[in-house]
Amino acid sequence: MKKDFIFDVLKNTPNSLTAEEIYNDVSQKVKINLSTVYRTLNNLVEKEIVTKVVRQDKIAYYELADENSNNKYYMICDVCNNAFPTDILDVNKLTRKIKRETGFNITSQTLEFHGICPECTKKSKI
Amino acid sequence: MKKDFIFDVLKNTPNSLTAEEIYNDVSQKVKINLSTVYRTLNNLVEKEIVTKVVRQDKIAYYELADENSNNKYYMICDVCNNAFPTDILDVNKLTRKIKRETGFNITSQTLEFHGICPECTKKSKI
DNA sequence: AAAAAATACGCAAATCATTTGCGAGTACTT
DNA sequence: AAGTACTCGCAAATGATTTGCGTATTTTTT
Numbered sequence: 001m002k003k004d005f006i007f008d009v010l011k012n013t014p015n016s017l018t019a020e021e022i023y024n025d026v027s028q029k030v031k032i033n034l035s036t037v038y039r040t041l042n043n044l045v046e047k048e049i050v051t052k053v054v055r056q057d058k059i060a061y062y063e064l065a066d067e068n069s070n071n072k073y074y075m076i077c078d079v080c081n082n083a084f085p086t087d088i089l090d091v092n093k094l095t096r097k098i099k100r101e102t103g104f105n106i107t108s109q110t111l112e113f114h115g116i117c118p119e120c121t122k123k124s125k126i
Numbered sequence: 127m128k129k130d131f132i133f134d135v136l137k138n139t140p141n142s143l144t145a146e147e148i149y150n151d152v153s154q155k156v157k158i159n160l161s162t163v164y165r166t167l168n169n170l171v172e173k174e175i176v177t178k179v180v181r182q183d184k185i186a187y188y189e190l191a192d193e194n195s196n197n198k199y200y201m202i203c204d205v206c207n208n209a210f211p212t213d214i215l216d217v218n219k220l221t222r223k224i225k226r227e228t229g230f231n232i233t234s235q236t237l238e239f240h241g242i243c244p245e246c247t248k249k250s251k252i
Numbered sequence: 253a254a255a256a257a258a259t260a261c262g263c264a265a266a267t268c269a270t271t272t273g274c275g276a277g278t279a280c281t282t
Numbered sequence: 283a284a285g286t287a288c289t290c291g292c293a294a295a296t297g298a299t300t301t302g303c304g305t306a307t308t309t310t311t312t
Contacts, residue, residue, distance in 0.1 A: 001307095003260085019298080033261065033262045033263070034298095035299085036261055036262070038298090040260090042300090054184055056179070056236065058297090060298080084228075088227060089220065095239075098201070098212065098214055102201070102214070102244070103247070104203075104243055105242045106239050107240055107242070109237070109240065110182060110238040111236070111237050112235060114233055115233045115234070116230070127289075128290075159292070161270085161290080161291075162290055165289090165290080166289095168270095168271090184268090
């Protein structure tokens, strides 16, 4: 099943990927159609095996769901466009605080920080 | 100029609006085209008068930029789809902390909390 | 193991928010 | 008033994602 190929790519990549990136990767191993990638991804998201996050570029990014990890929160560099995970924020703690103080039951959350990473900041000064 | 009509709608609405919502509103006063709304909105965003945020629904939401306000961070109810501003998080402080601890220069950020608001939580129990 | 039922997949067309090219209208400059 | 610049409407384009449908592959049933 092609699902396994898609799952494998996700498992072997530390950061999140777009459907197209996954498609390109899997295509090198098997013949596969982009819509199959999307369909499979949607299934995995439904089963809560994969997390989908839409970023400001309007593209969906996928990665393996990882219960106890804040790795899904990124700082995205405007220059090199790399996404760096941040663990500065304890999101679970924040979620509980919100629940306590506002009564709002958070089921999912998205954080997206845009800026310029240290590397690119350095380069721009040269 | 139609720009003024769009600006007015934004000024008179406490929460963020989609281009279509703005279009519907302005249409009641003047004849206007959707693409004019988008064009104008993009201008205002470029001039940093308006803030644009793409949510998980892949739709862009616009509101007046407000330097010293965390009001742009919302909790969005999965049930009634209302967006409630949150001031629980001091985002400016967080931004400085990230800069200090990681060297990443944050230029903008997005937070999106999804869940069920107190009102809808109550209703679901009935 | 073959038939029946269910699921996976490829392909092409559809969707939907947003953008863009172009031509006409309006405002501003000299 | 002529010339230049900006504003806007309209129709078509864009691009990520979805969907209908027919075929292939897998799983279940007998």
